[in-house]
Amino acid sequence: MTTLGIVGAGHIGSTVARLAVDAGVDVVIANSRGPETLTDLVADLGDHARAATAEEAATDGDLVVLTVPLKALGDLPVDAFDGQVVLDTGNYYPERDGRIAALDDGSTTASELTARTLPGARVVKVFNNIYFEHLATLARPDAEAGSEERSVLAIAGDDPAAKDAATALLDRIGYDVVDAGPLAEGWRFQPDTPAYGLPYDGSTDGQWSGGTAKRVGADELRAALEAATRD
Ligand SMILES: NC(=O)c1ccc[n+]([C@@H]2O[C@H](COP(=O)([O-])OP(=O)(O)OC[C@H]3O[C@@H](n4cnc5c(N)ncnc54)[C@H](OP(=O)(O)O)[C@@H]3O)[C@@H](O)[C@H]2O)c1
Secondary structure, X not given: OOEEEEEOOOHHHHHHHHHHHHOOOEEEEEOOOOHHHHHHHHHHHOOOEEEOOHHHHHHHOXXXXXXXXXXXXXXXXXXXXXXXXXXXXXXXXHHHHOOOHHHHOOOOOHHHHHHHHOOOOEEEEOOOOOOHHXXXXXXXXXXXXXXXXXXXXXEXXXXXXXXXXXXXXXXXXXXXXXXXXXXXXXXXXXXXXOOOOHHHEOOOOOOOOOOOEOOOOHHHHHHHHHHOOOO
């Protein structure tokens, strides 16, 4: 994999771009307003990054990170994602995204919704349960896979080869992986579950602080995924 497409250039998109560039991966990044609005970001990222339209970022990436609010799914250039492995960071926040009945009643998951919106893509859910600042600081690209220094991230997906591609990218930017199963199991690390955000937060009172990041190993993350319940 030599080029990572990133659709969405906000908190998570720009953080993943930085981690990828630092790991020697070329990045093509897009937002909703056009490449001319990303001049400062790509200048900051350096020679391995370029700004593009969402269509170009989806097409040109060997792998594509989709990191937009759920409410923007309907605005995506659907055909451009055909055949691509898409790493979906999306979460459902009704106050931001509007009410979505199939998510409210638990009959589907956010990344299954993404997969239905992009029928030609092979979707892997990842990066959604870690705060962007923690994602930046916990990456250990120089540490060996499985080492005590590394944190794990959960993935879910229906296509084993797509999961392998996601795992390889995560390894390159400095994370190990816990496989949470198919996309239908993605609810286990959606908002309001034990695996969501808090495990990576360094607060000592069990409350979310958004401050210092804390390493999360595979056993801890597996236990949090197992502890999830669905109403
Ligand atoms: N913030 C976190 O720590 C965090 C952690 C994990 C997961 N997430 C989830 O990841 C997703 C992205 O979160 P974020 O915090 O990075 O959001 P954000 O900072 O608000 O950035 C959203 C990005 O999406 C772009 N965008 C919106 N519609 C688009 C479209 N149709 N085509 C291309 N780009 C589009 C926006 O571009 P414009 O600015 O040009 O509109 C912006 O660059 C959300 O679902 C969020 O819940 C966030």
